[in-house]
Amino acid sequence: MTILITGGTGRTGLKLAHLLSKAGHTILLTSRKGQVPHPFKGVKFDWLDPSTFTNPFNADRAIDRVYVVGPVGVFDTLPHVKPFIDLAVTKGVKRFVVLSASVIPKGGPVAGKVHEYLEKIGVDYAVLRPTLFMENFSTGPVTPNSIRLRNEIGSVAKDGRVAFVSVDDIAKAASDALLVKKSWNTDRYIVGPELLSYDEVAALLSQVLGRKITHKRLTPDESLSIWTTVGGLTVGLAKALIKTQTEIANGAEVAVFENANKIVGKTHLREFFESNPKLWVI
Ligand SMILES: NC(=O)c1ccc[n+]([C@@H]2O[C@H](COP(=O)([O-])OP(=O)(O)OC[C@H]3O[C@@H](n4cnc5c(N)ncnc54)[C@H](OP(=O)(O)O)[C@@H]3O)[C@@H](O)[C@H]2O)c1
Incomplete structure (x- = not known):
C-alpha cells in the first residue's frame, strides 16, 4: 500500500x-x-x-x-x-x-x-x-527579510496571542491521521505548546539572536501594501491574511488553543529559533 x-x-x-x-x-x-x-x-x-x-x-x-x-x-x-x-x-x-x-x-x-x-x-x-507556522518567521519574502534588514516583525495582530506550531508537529499529526486504524473523519486543530503575542515573539528572538528585534504594529493599509508588493500576494489573499491577523488581535487563536478538539505539538518557538539562528543574520 x-x-x-x-x-x-x-x-x-x-x-x-x-x-x-x-x-x-x-x-x-x-x-x-x-x-x-x-x-x-x-x-x-x-x-x-x-x-x-x-x-x-x-x-x-x-x-x-x-x-x-x-x-x-x-x-x-x-x-x-x-x-x-x-x-x-x-x-x-x-x-x-x-x-x-x-x-x-x-x-x-x-x-x-x-x-x-x-x-x-x-x-x-x-x-x-x-494555526500559524513557526516557519513563517524563517521562510517567505516578507518576515525573514524584515527581521534581517530592519530588526522588525510587522503585524496587525496587536497584543493577540498565537500558539505557533512547527511543520514537524503538523507532519507528525498528518502521519498519525494517515496511519491510525480508525480514521478520524473529522477535523482537528494543530497548535504549538504555548500562546505568545508578537511582542513576546520579538523578545524571544532578541534573546536568541543577541540583538533587539521589535514588533512593529502595522495598520491594515501598511500591511496590505507590504503583502501586495514585497509579498507578491493578490489583493484578495493579502486582505484574507490581514483579516486573520485582525482576528488574532481579537482573540481568535486563544479560542483555538482553548478548544478541546486539538493536537498540541511539542516544539517550542524558542527551540525553533535556537536551531536556526543563522537564518536571521544579515
Ligand atoms: N503558513 C501558515 O502559517 C499556514 C497556516 C495554516 C495553514 N496553512 C496552509 O498550508 C498550506 C501550504 O502552505 P505552505 O506555504 O506551507 O506551502 P508549501 O506546502 O511549502 O508549498 C506548496 C506545495 O504545493 C505544491 N504546489 C503549489 N501549487 C501547486 C499546484 N498548482 N499543483 C500541484 N502542487 C502545487 C508545491 O510543489 P511544487 O512547487 O513542487 O509543484 C509545494 O510542494 C496552504 O494551503 C495554507 O493554507 C499555512
Missing part, C-alpha cells in the same frame, strides 16, 4: 515524506515539475492541469491514502481538488488527509469546501487545521 503526498516538495509534505519513509511506508510524492528531493520517488502533478491527475496512479497502482495540499494561492480549491478526489476514489484510495488551517471552517474558503465535500461523499478523511 502506498501513500501519495501532494505538495511533496513543500514545508509539511517533505517532513511527512521523511517521517513515513523512516517508518518503512511506501510513499510517492508529487510536484509540478515532477522533480522531488532525493531519495524520494516523484511524479509530475498540477492541480490546475487535470491531465496530470492519472500520473500518480500510472506510477503506482497501490495508492490507497492521499495527503492533500491543495493549490497554493487559490481562494476556493474545491473546483481543482474535487475531480482528483473523484478519480482517486475510483482508483482505490480509501483515505484523504487534508491540510487546511485553524481559521478555515468546514465550507469556508481555500480547503474549507474540500472538507465539506469529503464529509458529504462519506469517504474516510481527516482535516488538519494548524
